[in-house]
Amino acid sequence: MNMKTLLATSAIALSLSFQAQAASVPDGVTLAAEQSYTFWLLDAIKSMDPQINTDVEGSDVLRNLFEGLYNEDSDGALVPGVAIDHTVSDDGLTYTFNLRDTAKWSNGEAVTANDFVYAWRRLADPATASEYAWYMELMQVENASAVVAGDMPTDALGVTAINDHTLEVKITTPLPYFPQMMVHASTFPVPQTVIEANGDNWTQPGTLVGNGAYTLTEHTLGERVVMEANDTYWDASNTVMKTLTALTINDQNQALTRYLAGELDRVDIPAGQYPRLAEEYPDQATSTPYNCSYIYMLNVGEKGPEALKDVRVRQAMAFAIDRDIIVDRILQGGQKGAYNWTHWAVADFERPHSEWADDMDQAQRIEKAKELMAEAGYSTDNPLELRLQYNTSDDHKKIAIAASQMLKAIGVNIVLDNYEWKIHTDRMQSQDFDMARYAWCGDYNEASTYLDLMTSYSGHNNGQWFNDQYDQIMADSKTAADPQPLYQQAETLLTDEMPIIPIYHYANVDMIAADIKGLPQNNVNNTWYGKDIYRVAE
Structure with a gap:
């Protein structure tokens, strides 16, 4: 577009x-x-x-x-x-x-x-x-x-x-x-x-x-x-x-059932069901790119766990999550695994090269993750204990369970916390979390809608990662004739610091x-x- x-x-x-x-x-x-x-x-x-x-x-x-x-x-x-x-x-x-x-x-x-x-x-x-x-x-x-x-x-x-x-x-x-x-x-x-x-x-x-x-x-x-x-x-x-x-329906499978019964005209397709529904209802099942990215936000602020202030732990956790399993086996709706923050379909944006995304396969990422955790003092014999918070959704639960199993392999034991939406967001806004499911949908079709969120002055930087260099890059992008190189610098800094764990880039997967x-x-x-x-x- x-x-x-x-x-x-x-x-x-x-x-x-x-x-x-x-x-x-x-x-x-x-x-x-x-x-x-x-x-x-x-x-x-x-x-x-x-x-x-x-x-x-x-x-x-x-x-x-x-x-x-x-x-x-x-x-x-x-x-x-x-x-x-x-x-x-x-x-x-x-x-x-x-x-x-x-x-x-x-x-x-x-x-x-x-x-x-x-x-x-x-x-x-x-x-x-x-x-x-x-x-x-x-x-x-x-x-x-x-x-x-x-x-x-x-x-x-x-x-x-x-x-x-x-x-x-x-x-x-x-x-x-x-x-x-x-x-x-x-x-x-x-x-x-x-x-x-x-x-x-x-x-x-x-x-x-x-x-x-x-x-x-x-x-x-x-x-x-x-x-x-x-x-x-x-x-x-x-x-x-x-x-x-x-109609508000917290259970996605129940929502699909009500759609098929004729009570709804549009509903999100639950994880894993798009291939079947596309075959059964080719005139109703749709999947198109959607300007949203799904992440786990890490609380690196004063109220966050001390362990998450260590960049080695943050990077290890990001490396350990197998995005191919999440998008290809759990979601199955045309989503793409995310190795950065900005959605791949955003106008004029190109993801910068990064070693972990482009030069390693998943086995190599896991080995690197174990090395980083060992350097930070953790292992499967001496695990790090963290809580992962998500809002009520069967899809969020499936992804959280999968992520917790992946993280356990590198010495991170995850306890899952499920809250309804208002409580989930209230807890995030008050920094009452270790790590939390979060998604951002672009307010407009330009990379700054994502990258500005991670500035210190953002109203949504709930993990409280504050970085003067990052703030300056984004400030400079406002006056640059071509901001795209600065956007790439911002993405590279996010990869280096890993205050968020990118999981996948959305697709609109609907029954209409x-x-x-x-x-x-x-x-x-x-x-x-x-x-x-x-x-x-x-």
């Missing part, structure tokens, strides 16, 4: 690839009488607040309830959302977004540039305590770091409403991928009057006011989310799908009902919108 940079001169407004993105029903297709779509969620959604949510599944819901400046099409290219286009100053530091005058909130009020200003200030405000406050810093928005740190007031943030339909953003470093960052939910507008009137309860059904193609009609935590088409949405006339329902059309298959971010899909008559 090619990254659309959308840079323009100060005098030229760039039009995006389409003037609207909506369900595109081919001629001759007969639509089903009932336009409803039911999809699966593994875990309860922690928050319906765009500035608070941190979860991929939460973002899937928020993308339907709210709309940012831009959306993505089925290939991952940017298309207009609330913004119809933008201009960029000659120095690349000032973006001016032109907003459509037909955008409305679900209560009928107009969406204005001030709604974005309020949302972005709210995201950066320390009082909001958003885990995504750092996103304003990643976007290089003027004064973001000082605002996030509490050293400057929120109105110092470099975002201004020139008028109701013109939004100006000042950044400190030219970023060719800056417009792509606008598709992230944390940048979506929110209604100030509704939030101030209702406080934390503003996200409840019947109270939540959004500007997306759907409104929230039901949210039973850990059970279901129901959204109905929003008739005030600017492109409501082109929205075919009328009802979106998300044959009569559901319009879901993206060529977008590595898997960014989907209910307004773009439809159900055909059988």
